[in-house]
Each structure stands twice: as structure tokens, then as C-alpha cells.
Amino acid sequence: MLRTALLAAAIVGLSAPAVSAQDTGFSLPDGFGVEIGAGTDNRSKNASKTNGEAYAYGIVDYVPPTGDIYFSGSVEGVDSNGADWESKLLVGWTPQFAGFDFDINAAHKWLIDPVPGTDNGAWEFTANMSRSIGPASARLQYQYSPDSNGSTASFSWVEARVGWDFTPRLEGTAAIGRREQRNSVDYTGWNVGATYALTQNLELDVRYYDTDVDIPADEKYDDTVVAEIRLAF
Template identity: 40%
Template sequence: MRPVLPVLTALLSAATPALAQDRDNARYSADATSHWSFEFGAGTDNRSKGTSKTDDAPYVFGEVQWNAASGFYADAEFETINSSGSRVETELEAGWQFSAVGLDFDTSLSRKWRLDADPGQDDDAWEYQFDILRDFGPVDTRLRLEHSPDGLGSTRATTWVEARLRWPLADRLRASATLGRREQDNAPDYTGWNAGVAWSVTDTTALDLRWHGTDAKDLGSQYEDALVASILLAF
């Protein structure tokens, strides 16, 4: 049995008040003030763009971010992985949130590193991300574009386009569904998706239960369907 429940229990017991949410919940506002934010969490599998980065094993992650009143932000992140011989991936990111023509935007540039990767594996990469966000009543939507001119590991240029819908089910409980397409040089092209629910247990702690899948299951275990549980603590 995986040691997931003890990890989640320990994290829950360490929770202190703050707001657990991903960045696009706190969109740019003219009334915003500059502040620091911190996030820590764990999950039963590290899923990115539908595929596993930990070979269906638990992982932990953390982030520290500076948010300026102008909408600019910068952050440093880490997450545990099992890829290219590396067990830890780190990232530095800088971006800008702004509003125009009735839409919200989030654009960023990041640099990623895989620590102690196997010789011959590409252990660093640049990645550009651009989000367009719009609310329709209680439903919020996001269209995301991510591109790297030379990805991590053996992957060369890669592009990911994703659409997400998210809506409330009850107080502190929301459902969401995501569908994306990944085109890659020197790696498989595939479609990935996920659907699930997120529960804000307290002002500091959120739990997420989500089903991930791709149309490339025959390419290996990392592309197979999986039910993933995770916890996020934000300060």
C-alpha cells in the first residue's frame, strides 16, 4: 500500500489559516496590494498534461511567490519527479496578470531544471505560458497555451493547448474539467484530459480528487488513466 494517507494526514495536521487556491482564482485587480504567498502540497501521483511524472507514485511540491500590486509576479517552485534519472524538478518563473477588452490575461516565462538527470538527458528548458480567462456567471473558463522551444529530457519543441471549465457545486466545493492537446518533436503527440472536484476544507487547506486520462495508453504506464488525490496548503 502506498504511504499516501500518512503523508496527507501529517500535512492536514500542520495546516494554518490562509487561502488555498491556484493563481487564476486571485486575478489582477486595481485594488490589489503587493504580497508574498506560499504553497505546499502532496499527491498520489504527479500528473502534468495528462501524463505521470512520478511513474504512478506519490510526490510533494512547494512554491514561494511575490505578487506586485501592478499584476507582475515572480516565483520559485520545486516538485518531486521520476524522469530522466532525476528525482527533483525546480522552476523559476516571472509573469504578468492584466485585464483588457473584458477578459483577464496571465502571461509568464519560466526556466526549469531537472536535478542530477542522467548524462545525455536535457536537464533544463524554457517555457512560455499564456492564459485567457473569462467568467460566465458562476462558471469560469480558461484557455491556456504553453510552448517550449526545446523541452526537458529527449523532447524537442513542444506545444500544449488546453481548455478548462470550472463551476460551483456547493459552498467550498467546485467541479472542473480540462481537455488539452500536446504536439511534440521527438516524443508522442496525444490528447489529455482530467475531471474532478476540489474542496476548500478551510481557508488554508484544499483537497482535490481528479481522474486523468489520455488517448495514448498503449505508449506506456505514464499515459494510462489514473485517479489522483492531492492536498494543497497555501499561506
């Protein structure tokens, strides 16, 4: 499968001794950031977007000199309505107020080459409120889509997450969320795991996911352990 081959190539490449963009003599234009990664499963809102298969992804971000507005474009592996890939364009705003950090964004997503006739586009709106005090952190997230991809109509997602920095390199987090959607399953999902910074640019995340859904013929809600590796510049 193409996604599995890409995962293997990404792991080999990312597992090599990591160097910074400056070490190679290459530097990104001011305001730009790039992240690439791969994982054993693509989990979103604690459910699998690849039915338990491996995936790879890439993200390009741009932050203008104003600093509180940003733009992002991405592509990621999925298994949805015949499509192996999903692209996304996003614009966001990151104000601060009363000691809290906010991230409010709007994204439009497209399935790439799905089955003809598939509803392959969707808007998704997200609001995050977060705060860190010493090694502790917390985030509250709300997401809404008026019409998701495929047969799923509108949905809402609310998630609470807490984290703790055990060392400058090791962070543990746990989250629980609730998704309610038209024409699909309502469920509660949770995850717990840790992220370790292997280098300044390279990190490894290992996480356990589960939901309260028990549908034997649908693997996307099954519990599993997911490993992801990410390289960012």
C-alpha cells in the same frame, strides 16, 4: 522511495487541524505567498511526471506592489532521466482586458541531479485567458517550449477548461487538451474532478485523468484517479 515518504509526511501534517499564519503569530512579508502539497501522482498536461508514483511540491510566489507582475519559484517530485526533483523559476504578467483575465508567463525548469549528459534545462512559455460569470468559469491555455527536458525537442499544448462552483467550497472542473511534440508522442488528454476547500488555507482535489495513448510499457499516459492536498498561505 523518498517521494512516497514525503507524501506520507505531508498528508499527516496537512491533515492535522489547519491554522492560518495569523493564528500561529507568523506572517509572511508583504507580497509573498507559500503553497505546499502532495499527491498520489504528479500529472502535467494529463500525463504523469512520476510514472504513477506519489510526489510532493513547494511553491513560493512574490507579487510586487505594482500588482500585475509576479515571480515564482518551485520544486516538485518527478521521475525523469534519473532525477527525483525538478525546480522552476517563473516570471508572469496578469493584465485584464474586456472582462477577461490573462496570465502570460515565462519559466525555466531544471532537473536536479539527472543522469550525466542529460538535457536537464528547458524554457516554457504559457498564455492563459480566463473568465468567470457567476458560478461558471472557463479558461483557454496555450504552452510552448522550444526544447523540452531530455530527448523531447519542441512541443505545443492547447487546453480548454470549464468549471462550476457548486458551493462556496466546492468547485468542479473538466478540461481537454492536445500536445504535439518532436521526438515524442503526440496525444490528446482530458481530466475531470472536483476541488473542496477543507479550511480557508487547505483544499483537497480528486481528479480522473486519461489520454488517447496506449503504450503498455509506458505508464505515464495511463488513466488514473489522482488525489492531491494543498496548503497555501
